Amino acid sequence: MLPARGGTSRKIAVWGIRTTWNTVGDGEFFCPACGGDRNYRRRTGRRRFTLLGVPLMPRGEVGPVVECAGCRDRFDTDVLDHPTTTRFTAMLRDAVHTVALAVLAAGGGTAARPALEAAVGAVRNAGFQDCTEEQLETLVEALGLEEGRLPGLYDGPECCGAALSIELHEALEPLSPHLAPAGRESLLLQGARIALADGPYTPAEREVLATVGAALRLDADEISRLLAAVRSSS
Known part of the structure; x- marks a missing residue:
C-alpha cells in the first residue's frame, strides 16, 4: 500500500495477469445476451504475468472465444x-416448403385441389408469399419426372422413397434442435392438414x-x- 496525494491511501496492483486479445475472424451470430442478431469477432488471447503493469512471463493461451460487437460479452465458439434469426427464418420456410411438396407428391400429385390450396396456404404463411398453385404443380411434377431420383416412389409397401x-x-x-417441442409438432401438423384436405390419409401420405x-x-x-388428433378434429 502506497500513500496517495491528499493523505489518503490507494492500492497499487504490483502483479497480476493480463490477457492480450487478437481478432482472427468475424461475422454475424445470434447473441444470447442481446437476444438478437449481432456482429461478432472471433478472438484468441495470450495471458501474461505482469509486474507493475509490465507484461513479463507468458501464462498460456486463451480461447478462441466469440465476442459480441454490441454487448462485448464473450462466449464459447459453440x-x-x-x-x-435471418437464417432460422429461411430454414423454417424451406422446411415447410419441402414438407408440403412431399405430402402433395404422396397424395398422387396436384389433382386434388383442396390439398393443393392447403399446401399453397402453408407455404405462403411460412414466408414464400409469392407462391402459387402453378409453381407447386410444376415442382411436384418435376419430383415425379426427374429420372433416377424418385423411381417408383410410391410403389409397394414402402411408400416414401429413399x-x-x-x-x-x-x-x-x-x-x-432449434425448435421447441411445440414448433416441431406444428411442422408435422401442417403436413397432416395438407394430407387431410382431400380426404383421409393414404398409406403413402402416412409414410411421408x-x-x-x-x-x-x-x-x-x-x-x-x-396424426390421430388432427384427423379427429378435421
Missing part, C-alpha cells in the same frame, strides 16, 4: 451453432408424415397421436 426421405431429413434435421416426424425427432407413438 454459440455459432445457433442460426441467426431420395425423398433424404431430402426431408436434410431440410428438417438441422432445424429440429412418419418420415417428417422422425426427422423432427418425434417418436413413433407421438407421431401417431398427433
Whole structure:
C-alpha cells in the first residue's frame, strides 16, 4: 500500500495477469445476451504475468472465444451453432416448403385441389408469399419426372422413397434442435392438414408424415397421436 496525494491511501496492483486479445475472424451470430442478431469477432488471447503493469512471463493461451460487437460479452465458439434469426427464418420456410411438396407428391400429385390450396396456404404463411398453385404443380411434377431420383416412389409397401426421405431429413434435421417441442409438432401438423384436405390419409401420405416426424425427432407413438388428433378434429 502506497500513500496517495491528499493523505489518503490507494492500492497499487504490483502483479497480476493480463490477457492480450487478437481478432482472427468475424461475422454475424445470434447473441444470447442481446437476444438478437449481432456482429461478432472471433478472438484468441495470450495471458501474461505482469509486474507493475509490465507484461513479463507468458501464462498460456486463451480461447478462441466469440465476442459480441454490441454487448462485448464473450462466449464459447459453440454459440455459432445457433442460426441467426435471418437464417432460422429461411430454414423454417424451406422446411415447410419441402414438407408440403412431399405430402402433395404422396397424395398422387396436384389433382386434388383442396390439398393443393392447403399446401399453397402453408407455404405462403411460412414466408414464400409469392407462391402459387402453378409453381407447386410444376415442382411436384418435376419430383415425379426427374429420372433416377424418385423411381417408383410410391410403389409397394414402402411408400416414401429413399431420395425423398433424404431430402426431408436434410431440410428438417438441422432445424429440429432449434425448435421447441411445440414448433416441431406444428411442422408435422401442417403436413397432416395438407394430407387431410382431400380426404383421409393414404398409406403413402402416412409414410411421408412418419418420415417428417422422425426427422423432427418425434417418436413413433407421438407421431401417431398427433396424426390421430388432427384427423379427429378435421
